[in-house]
Amino acid sequence: MARMDSYVEYTLELLEPLGPVQARAMFGGWGLYHAGRMMGLIIEDRLYLKTDDTTRPAFEAAGSEPFVYDAGKGRKPVTMSYWTPPADASDDAHALLPWARRAVEASLRAAQKKPAAKKKSAPAEAKAKTATPKQARAKESVTKKPAAKKASRRA
Numbered sequence: 001m002a003r004m005d006s007y008v009e010y011t012l013e014l015l016e017p018l019g020p021v022q023a024r025a026m027f028g029g030w031g032l033y034h035a036g037r038m039m040g041l042i043i044e045d046r047l048y049l050k051t052d053d054t055t056r057p058a059f060e061a062a063g064s065e066p067f068v069y070d071a072g073k074g075r076k077p078v079t080m081s082y083w084t085p086p087a088d089a090s091d092d093a094h095a096l097l098p099w100a101r102r103a104v105e106a107s108l109r110a111a112q113k114k115p116a117a118k119k120k121s122a123p124a125e126a127k128a129k130t131a132t133p134k135q136a137r138a139k140e141s142v143t144k145k146p147a148a149k150k151a152s153r154r155a
Contacts, residue, residue, distance in 0.1 A: 004030075007045045014093045018100045037107040039100070041082055043067060047090065048082035049103035052110060058102065062086035081106075 004012075008023050008030050015021045015032070023030045023042070032040035040049045048067040051059055060083075067082040089095035 005045075008042055011042060011047055014091070014096050015100055017093055017097050018104065034104050034107070037104075037111055039103040039107040041067065046084060048080075048084055049099055050106040050110070051081050051083050051103070052106040054109065055102040055106050056081075056083065059083040059085075059099075 004023060011032070012021055012023060018034060020034070021039075022033045024033060025031075026041075029041055029043035031038050032042065038050065040047060042048070049059075062085075064083040064086055067080040067084075068077045069080070071078050084090075085096055085099040089099050
């Protein structure tokens, strides 16, 4: 596991009024999670908070900047839905709190939009273990019949 640097630790301290926030190393940076949902990230010692169509206008009006990364040769840069908090909130927990709350709200809305994951069907072995005794006997009789027919043909 990657070791947290001082900026990540400092940011987690700033976010303490929000409640428990965890940092997880990812792609050369850090993902920030609140209640199991990603609500921010830290890349190159810069904090970005999750936005959506509801919260992005407030970030834009405050002079925030989006997280943009280079997608590689011949590709256009990609703008993500993570924006810096306003400059005056970057090192003040009290000023950062409303922006962090917006990020949590955006992450909750994003989770609600995602379709529910389809359940995978249980393997045949698991189904066989849950079969009733009658179903098990029926299955055995089906598998024994072809073997009996082969024996009668040989005789």
